[in-house]
Amino acid sequence: MDASPKRAKNVSFAIVGSGGTGAITAGSILLAAAGKSGWYGLLNRSVGPQIRGGEAAALVRLSTKPAACMSKEFDILVAIDWKNADRFIGAMPIAAGGLVICDPAAGDPPQALIEADCTIVQHPLGELAKSIPGGRENMISVGIVAQLAGLSIDDVMKVGATKLASKGEDAIETGRACIEAGIKAAAGFGQSYPLASPSGQDGKRWLITGNEAVGLGALRGGVRFAAAYPITPATEVLEYLAPALASTGGALVQAEDELASINMIIGASFGGRPSITATSGPGLSLMMESLGLAAASETPIVVVDVMRVGPSTGIATKSEQSDLNIAVYGFHGDAHHVVVAPLSVADCLFTAQWAVHIAETLQTPVIILSDQSIGQSRVLIDKPADVTFLTQRLAFTDAGEAYKRYALTADGVSPMAIPGQPGGQYTADGLTHTERGNPSGAKRDQREQMVKRRDKIEGFDYGDYWGVTEGDSTSNTVILTWGSITGTAREAIDMLTDEGIAVRLVSLRQISPLPVKALETALAGAERVLIVEQSFSGQFYRHVRSYIDLPFDVRMLNREGPDVICPDEIATQIRDWNDQ
Amino acid sequence: MNVPNLKASSFKSDLTPIWCPGCGDFHVLMSITRALAKLGRPPEEVAVISGIGCSSRIPAYTNCYGFHGVHGRSLAVAAGLKVARPDLTVMAMSGDGDGFSIGGNHFLHACRRNVDMTYIVMDNRVYGMTKGQPSPTTESDWDSALSPGGTGLRAFHPLVIALASGANFVAREFSGDIKGCTQTIMEAVNHPGFSFVEILSPCVTFRPDEKEWKNQVHTASVPETDDPARAARRIMTDDGMNTGILYRGTRAPYFATVSGEEGDIAALEQAFEI
Numbered sequence: 001m002d003a004s005p006k007r008a009k010n011v012s013f014a015i016v017g018s019g020g021t022g023a024i025t026a027g028s029i030l031l032a033a034a035g036k037s038g039w040y041g042l043l044n045r046s047v048g049p050q051i052r053g054g055e056a057a058a059l060v061r062l063s064t065k066p067a068a069c070m071s072k073e074f075d076i077l078v079a080i081d082w083k084n085a086d087r088f089i090g091a092m093p094i095a096a097g098g099l100v101i102c103d104p105a106a107g108d109p110p111q112a113l114i115e116a117d118c119t120i121v122q123h124p125l126g127e128l129a130k131s132i133p134g135g136r137e138n139m140i141s142v143g144i145v146a147q148l149a150g151l152s153i154d155d156v157m158k159v160g161a162t163k164l165a166s167k168g169e170d171a172i173e174t175g176r177a178c179i180e181a182g183i184k185a186a187a188g189f190g191q192s193y194p195l196a197s198p199s200g201q202d203g204k205r206w207l208i209t210g211n212e213a214v215g216l217g218a219l220r221g222g223v224r225f226a227a228a229y230p231i232t233p234a235t236e237v238l239e240y241l242a243p244a245l246a247s248t249g250g251a252l253v254q255a256e257d258e259l260a261s262i263n264m265i266i267g268a269s270f271g272g273r274p275s276i277t278a279t280s281g282p283g284l285s286l287m288m289e290s291l292g293l294a295a296a297s298e299t300p301i302v303v304v305d306v307m308r309v310g311p312s313t314g315i316a317t318k319s320e321q322s323d324l325n326i327a328v329y330g331f332h333g334d335a336h337h338v339v340v341a342p343l344s345v346a347d348c349l350f351t352a353q354w355a356v357h358i359a360e361t362l363q364t365p366v367i368i369l370s371d372q373s374i375g376q377s378r379v380l381i382d383k384p385a386d387v388t389f390l391t392q393r394l395a396f397t398d399a400g401e402a403y404k405r406y407a408l409t410a411d412g413v414s415p416m417a418i419p420g421q422p423g424g425q426y427t428a429d430g431l432t433h434t435e436r437g438n439p440s441g442a443k444r445d446q447r448e449q450m451v452k453r454r455d456k457i458e459g460f461d462y463g464d465y466w467g468v469t470e471g472d473s474t475s476n477t478v479i480l481t482w483g484s485i486t487g488t489a490r491e492a493i494d495m496l497t498d499e500g501i502a503v504r505l506v507s508l509r510q511i512s513p514l515p516v517k518a519l520e521t522a523l524a525g526a527e528r529v530l531i532v533e534q535s536f537s538g539q540f541y542r543h544v545r546s547y548i549d550l551p552f553d554v555r556m557l558n559r560e561g562p563d564v565i566c567p568d569e570i571a572t573q574i575r576d577w578n579d580q
Numbered sequence: 581m582n583v584p585n586l587k588a589s590s591f592k593s594d595l596t597p598i599w600c601p602g603c604g605d606f607h608v609l610m611s612i613t614r615a616l617a618k619l620g621r622p623p624e625e626v627a628v629i630s631g632i633g634c635s636s637r638i639p640a641y642t643n644c645y646g647f648h649g650v651h652g653r654s655l656a657v658a659a660g661l662k663v664a665r666p667d668l669t670v671m672a673m674s675g676d677g678d679g680f681s682i683g684g685n686h687f688l689h690a691c692r693r694n695v696d697m698t699y700i701v702m703d704n705r706v707y708g709m710t711k712g713q714p715s716p717t718t719e720s721d722w723d724s725a726l727s728p729g730g731t732g733l734r735a736f737h738p739l740v741i742a743l744a745s746g747a748n749f750v751a752r753e754f755s756g757d758i759k760g761c762t763q764t765i766m767e768a769v770n771h772p773g774f775s776f777v778e779i780l781s782p783c784v785t786f787r788p789d790e791k792e793w794k795n796q797v798h799t800a801s802v803p804e805t806d807d808p809a810r811a812a813r814r815i816m817t818d819d820g821m822n823t824g825i826l827y828r829g830t831r832a833p834y835f836a837t838v839s840g841e842e843g844d845i846a847a848l849e850q851a852f853e854i
Contacts, residue, residue, distance in 0.1 A: 248843020256689035260656040267660030427646030
C-alpha cells in the first residue's frame with residue numbers, strides 16, 4: 001500500500017462506456033469539481049475516427065497549471081463496459097504504473113491493456129451501482145477517480161448535485177451515495193495519483209470549449225445574426241449561438257447549404273447587423289466565391305473555420321492546421337481580407353471579438369482559423385478579462401449630395417449607408433464599380449478600388465494583437481508557431497525552463513496580412529528557429545517565408561493530423577538541437 | 581412611413597439599363613417601379629437583391645437599396661436581410677438560369693422557409709448574358725452551340741416546384757402586360773410569406789421566337805385558389821402561357837427575426853462560471 005504517493009502536476013484519466021452509460025457526464029463532473037478547487041484541466045470526448053452513436057469516452061487531464069492539450073498517456077482508466085472499446089482504446093494508452101478499473105462482469109479487458117505495464121483492478125461496478133436504488137456506474141466512477149486523484153470531495157459533491165439538479169432530490173441523493181461508494185471502493189485499490197496544489201491564479205474559473213468561446217466572443221463583439229449549416233467539428237459554434245442569439249435580440253437561420261449560409265450573413269450585414277457563420281474546410285471551400293463578394297462589395301462578415309484533417313472529407317473528428325492556404329490565398333482575383341487564429345481555447349473569446357471589430361471597422365470579411373483541437377476541448381480557464389473595442393462601422397450621414405458608397409478616402413474606409421437611411425441608397429456590387437457603386441469596366445476604377453481595399457487592410461493598426469512573444473525573450477532559440485499549437489509550445493517551454501533551457505516563443509494570431517514588422521522584431525537576435533505546425537506541407541512556413549527572410553538555422557516540426565503534435569516532441573527537438 | 585405622392589420615377593436610378601432593345605426586362609423594371617410607387621413605401625425602405633444575369637442588373641436601375649451578388653444566390657442574401665431587418669420590403673430578382681439552375685436549391689428552400697419577401701424571376705428560357713445557352717426552362721429541342729440539337733431534357737415547371745416546396749403565393753405574368761404585372765407585384769409584396777412571380781420576359785436577341793409570346797399569353801380562365809393541389813394540376817395541364825395569380829396560401833411566414841433589443845451578455849458569460 002502506497003501511503004503517501006508523490007503529488008503530481010498532472011493526472012490524466014479516461015472513463016469509457018457505451019452510449020447512455022454517462023461516461024462524458026462523469027468526466028465533466030470531475031473536471032468541473034477540479035476547477036472549483038482551483039485546478040486546471042481539459043476534457044476531450046473520444047468518438048473514434050468515425051462519428052457514430054453508441055460509444056463514448058471522456059478523456060480528462062487535470063493539472064496544477066493551465067493545460068492546453070491532452071496527455072499522451074493516461075494514469076487511470078475506468079471502464080463502465082468494454083462495448084466497442086476496440087474502436088477507440090488505441091487513442092488512450094495507459095501510462096507505465098497506471099491503473100485500470102473494470103467490472104469482471106463486463107468481460108476481459110482489451111488485449112492491449114492486458115499486455116501493458118499497468119495494474120488491472122477488477123471491481124464489480126455494476127453490482128455496486130445496483131446495491132444503491134437508482135444507482136449508476138458512471139457516478140461510482142466519479143467517486144473512484146475523485147479518490148484516486150485526491151480531489152476535494154466537497155466540490156465533487158457540489159458539482160454532482162448541480163448536474164443532477166434537474167432530475168430531482170432523489171437523484172441527487174442517489175448520486176451522492178454512488179460517489180461515496182466509489183470513494184470507498186477506490187480507497188482499497190492500493191494505488192493513488194494525487195494532484196499537487198494548484199499553482200495558477202486564484203479566482204473564478206470558467207469551463208468552456210473553444211467553439212463556445214468563439215460564439216461568446218462574437219456576441220461580445222456585437223454579432224446579432226448567424227446563418228448555419230452543420231459540419232463537424234464546427235457545429236457546436238452554431239448550436240451555442242442559436243439560443244444565445246435568441247436571448248440577445250438576434251437570430252440564427254439554418255441554411256440549406258454553405259452557399260446559402262455565407263450569402264445570408266452577407267445579406268444580414270448589408271442590413272446593418274454584424275453577422276457570422278461557422279464551418280470547416282469543406283464548407284469554407286464552398287464559401288470562397290461569396291467571401292470574394294464580401295471583399296469586393298466591402299460587406300463586413302466573420303467566418304469561423306474550425307479546421308479538421310483534409311483534404312476533401314478527410315477525418316472530420318480530428319485536427320489539422322491545413323486550411324491556412326485556402327483562407328489566405330483561396331480567393332480568385334486579388335481580394336484583400338483578414339485572417340486571424342485563436343491561440344488557445346481562452347483566446348477564442350478574444351480573437352472572435354477582435355475579428356468582429358476588424359470586420360466592422362474595415363468593412364471586410366475576416367476568417368477565423370480555429371481547429372478541432374481547441375474547438376471541441378472543454379477546458380478550465382481563468383475567468384477572461386473584459387475586452388472593449390469601440391466597434392463601429394463608419395456611418396453615412398446624408399449631406400444632400402450624390403452618395404458615394406465606395407468613396408476614395410485617406411484610410412480606404414468609406415461611410416456605409418444602411419437600408420432605411422434616406423439618401424443613402426446604393427447598390428452593393430461584386431462587379432468592378434465606381435465610387436458610387438455603379439458597374440464599371442474602366443481600368444481607373446479597377447485600380448482605384450483595388451488600392452483602396454488594399455490600403456484599408458494593410459494600413460490598419462492591428463496593435464499588439466498580432467501575436468505573442470513569451471518565454472525568454474533574450475534566448476537565441478525560438479519556437480515559431482501559430483494558432484492552436486501555441487498552448488502546446490507553451491507547455492514545451494515550461495518543461496525546458498524546468499531543465500534550465502531558455503527558449504523564446506513567438507506565435508502569430510494575425511495570419512493575413514502577415515505582421516511583417518512585428519514578426520521581424522520578435523525574431524531579432526534569433527539564431528535557431530523551430531517552426532511548429534500541424535500541416536503536412538508546412539503551409540505556415542511557406543506563408544511566412546514568402547514575406548520575410550529567415551536567415552537562421554531553421555528546422556521544422558510539422559505533420560498532418562490526426563497525430564497531434566505534443567509538448568514532449570517540441571521539447572525533444574530543442575534538447576537535441578542543444579546537444580549538437 | 582407611407583408617402584402618398586410617390587411616382588414610378590421616384591424608384592428609378594439615373595443609370596441607363598444595358599439591355600438589348602426590345603428586351604422584356606425594360607417592362608419588368610417599369611412594372612416594379614410602378615408597383616412600388618403605388619405601394620407607397622419610400623425607396624430607402626425597399627431592398628432589391630439579385631444574382632448574375634441580364635435580369636439581375638435590375639437593382640442598380642432602381643433608386644432603392646440594392647445588392648448585386650454572385651450567380652444564383654440572391655434568395656439567400658435576401659433571406660438574411662429580411663430576417664435581420666424585418667422592417668424593410670425585400671424583393672429578390674432573378675432569371676431562369678440564375679434562379680432555377682445554379683440557384684435551384686435555394687429556390688426550393690426559400691419556398692419552404694417562407695420568409696416574407698417577393699421573388700421575381702424574369703423567365704426568357706435562355707442564358708442571354710453568355711449569348712444563348714439553354715436554361716432549365718428551355719424547350720428540349722432548342723438548338724444552340726453548347727447543346728447542338730437541343731438538350732434532350734424536359735423543361736422544368738418552376739410554378740409547380742414552388743407549390744410543392746411551400747411557396748405562399750404563386751403567379752405568372754407576361755412582361756408586356758404592364759398593368760397586370762404591376763397589380764400582381766403589388767399583391768405579391770403585400771401577401772405575407774414567400775411570394776413567387778414568374779414573369780415571361782422575351783429575349784428578342786437569342787430567342788426571337790419569343791416575340792410571339794404577346795399573342796400567346798392569356799389570362800387564367802379559372803379563379804385563383806388556396807388549394808396547392810388544385811393549383812398544381814392547373815399549371816401542369818395548361819399551355820404555360822396562362823397568366824395571373826394562381827395560388828394564394830395561408831402559411832405563417834418564417835418566425836425568426838433580429839429584434840435589435842439589447843441582450844444580456846453577462847448572463848451568457850455567467851453560464852460558464854463554475
